[in-house]
Amino acid sequence: DIQMTQSPSSLSASVGDTVTITCRASQDISDYLVWFQQKPGKAPKSLISGASNLQDDVPSRFSGSGSGTHFTLTITSLQPEDFATYSCHQYHSYPITFGQGTRLDIK
């Protein structure tokens, strides 16, 4: 199985800050990576597919980059609604595997 490792596991930031979350794959997954957001009691919401393709209903302050084994999710100008848990998953190989999540809290 491809292992997906996220860092950090948690971070604190303030409204208006820029944050970056990293996802590393245990082997080359090209750009077959999705980032998604999860809030307590809610189903996950996909933000970015193909490592860098923003979904239609996602604000442009979210961006993704990377390929191979190293990927980043950047959120600029944090808004109150952005405080949530962010995770990645790969769809390069079966089984589909997820990162353990990064919890973004308000400082």
Next chain:
Amino acid sequence: QVQLQQGGAGLLKPSETLSLTCAVYGGSFSGHYWSWVRQPPGKGLEWIGEINQNGGYNYNPSLKSRVTMSRDTSKNQFSLKLTSVTAADTALYYCAKGVWELRFQSWGQGAPVTVSS
């Protein structure tokens, strides 16, 4: 806009069989992937398996011996069965619909399942 409505048992005893359904409103099965994902309390997501766009099945090897997925096109729903459950199967179970490059595009509301004697 496709909506997924989940149903199924919430409390099971060890060794029982978990059965969940996911009703699909506003869409058809063709050309999409239909998945099950679970999230144990306080942990990350785990992919259980999927029905692919050709009607084939892909399962997580870690669960494959206990998992059966099916779909009923007449009822526009798909199902998950997980046999011989243990406490380790306690989780929030989600169904999801997507395409190859965005496998979990739409999600069900989640169905909490607790396994306890």
